[in-house]
Amino acid sequence: MAKRRKKKKKIKYILLFLFILIVGLTCFYLFNKESFLGQIDYDINGDITYYDRYGIHLNFNGEFELNEEYNSPTLVLSNGRHEEIIDWDITDDGGNYSFKTSNYINEGINLEKLDIGTYYLLVKVNKDDESIYFPLINKTKYGNISYYTLTNDGNKKIDITWDKFEGHEILAFHVKSINLPDDVYDITIDPGHDGNDAGMIVCADGSVPNKQGKCASSQTYKESDINFTVSEALKNELESMGYKVKLTRDSKDDTVPTYGDMGSATTANATKSKFNFALHHNSTNIPGGMSSTHGLEVYVAGKSNLDLANLLVSNITKYGNTNVSTKDEFKVKNGIYQRFSDDGVTPYYYAIREVGGIATGAYVDGSNETYGKNPYFNSNDTAESYLIELGYIDNVKELKNILNNPKGYARGIALAIDEYLKKE
Ligand SMILES: [Zn+2]
Structure with a gap:
């Protein structure tokens, strides 16, 4: 009898430990996410003037203005922990920048390559040796896109959505694993x-x-x-x-x-x-x-x-x-x-x-x-x-x-x- 009680107690402690671990990880995750979105400089922003998903690729055209304090802009998909630089063709006309992610309709961001997680499309610039991120605003008439990855490598869904953080628009990529709907094909x-x-x-x-x-x-x-x-x-x-x-x-x-x-x-x-x-x-x-x-x-x-x-x-x-x-x-x-x-x-x-x-x-x-x-x-x-x-x-x-x-x-x-x- 005593042995059984001990075993029960042990299970209780394990459950309590797991509960604290899960709560802790959730808080850590949410705090991290919030803190990254909180670091973004919403006073500066750029415009997305065109975007489309053609095949497995996503493409953006856009523009933004920067004064001389800021330099070396790069386009990134980032969540603070993982960051990927996105190729772009960018021209600088005296601080008026215009960019496109590809000259071809079937190139650009390869959606098949994104790992599970949430990422934001941002411009990263340097100011006084510090990195600053700013968001891109949707100036097109197009809204959110949902993409399903090819089935031969597990099924993922990518929701490309214009989210809001404290009233500010930010373009998010939510990548999660799913069961493929019957009516979706490769x-x-x-x-x-x-x-x-x-x-x-x-x-x-x-x-x-x-x-x-x-x-x-x-x-x-x-x-x-x-x-x-x-x-x-x-x-x-x-x-x-x-x-x-x-x-x-x-x-x-x-x-x-x-x-x-x-x-x-x-x-x-x-x-x-x-x-x-x-x-x-x-x-x-x-x-x-x-x-x-x-x-x-x-x-x-x-x-x-x-x-x-x-x-x-x-x-x-x-x-x-x-x-x-x-x-x-x-x-x-x-x-x-x-x-x-x-x-x-x-x-x-x-x-x-x-x-x-x-x-x-x-x-x-x-x-x-x-x-x-x-x-x-x-x-x-x-x-x-x-x-x-x-x-x-x-x-x-x-x-x-x-x-x-x-x-x-x-x-x-x-x-x-x-x-x-x-x-x-
Ligand atoms: Zn024919």
């Missing part, structure tokens, strides 16, 4: 066209299909079906690498609207995907297998860093056993293309333009009834978008290569994505 694949719209129809022997789209002397192939076959194989490849993947349609015969809730131009953003890949096959519209044009074309948005596009080209040509396109029009470099509307800025393909929101220049808002609604046309929180023309199916030789090896093309795309994300 990557969206859009198999171009659908059950209602075949895209190009071709005959295996290079002859011309009849008016009903049927070939008299050989097998008939629809672009929409080939796009789906490669997309499905790509989904399997990426899932085996640990990514969560959404297809804009689930079968060859499925029909998909362009806009609306889960359209080919809106699914990536509705699912908070980090990337959107629209897969197509090209044609020159010269009937009868006459096309001598052939090869791969990867279309990218303007102001893009080409790292992922380069990897797509090298891996697809290798595993698809194919070549870069022989076409020169719109070519930026081998296999990589940028096609714009007449304004020279807005991407020609909606799969890049509309998915990209303000980063790429989306403009369909649903006011024109021939288009559906794009809820993300003015969004600053969108997926990084690519359109890939895997090859020319009106080139008989290339059609055969694609039909024989759809998994090779898919493997090339998946390895490119994985390599890019592991390198970043």
Whole structure:
């Protein structure tokens, strides 16, 4: 009996100790946080004039004024204990500073790299050998953003919020681990066209299909079906690498609207995907297998860093056993293309333009009834978008290569994505 009482007492002490420890740590944490926010100089502040999240990156443009007492400004993400310097391009015009975190839409702060915790985006300056932090104020019409990290490395949610500390605005990054919601994905694949719209129809022997789209002397192939076959194989490849993947349609015969809730131009953003890949096959519209044009074309948005596009080209040509396109029009470099509307800025393909929101220049808002609604046309929180023309199916030789090896093309795309994300 005495022994048991002793044991009970011991447990009581352990519980009491744990209670004091938890209370103590909580107080220490809260005090630390408060004291860091209390150290910030709210008399000075800068402006954020633009910001967006495109893919895995977050970008800011902004400005501030400093007199001569202050020098060496740096942009930091800090909570007093952990501090990270953020790269920026900064110009000083007699104390009027303007900055941007990148010249490319798909560079900037890599959200995948943030550790669990709360951080503040601040400018750090020196005055009399002392470091001073000041906040950045939101001068854009955009509010808070929630980002979910890629699933192959545990799930984190990052709430990028304009918080208040004693009435002062301060931009906070709250990074916590979570269970990923069912309707959030890493990557969206859009198999171009659908059950209602075949895209190009071709005959295996290079002859011309009849008016009903049927070939008299050989097998008939629809672009929409080939796009789906490669997309499905790509989904399997990426899932085996640990990514969560959404297809804009689930079968060859499925029909998909362009806009609306889960359209080919809106699914990536509705699912908070980090990337959107629209897969197509090209044609020159010269009937009868006459096309001598052939090869791969990867279309990218303007102001893009080409790292992922380069990897797509090298891996697809290798595993698809194919070549870069022989076409020169719109070519930026081998296999990589940028096609714009007449304004020279807005991407020609909606799969890049509309998915990209303000980063790429989306403009369909649903006011024109021939288009559906794009809820993300003015969004600053969108997926990084690519359109890939895997090859020319009106080139008989290339059609055969694609039909024989759809998994090779898919493997090339998946390895490119994985390599890019592991390198970043
Ligand atoms: Zn197409």
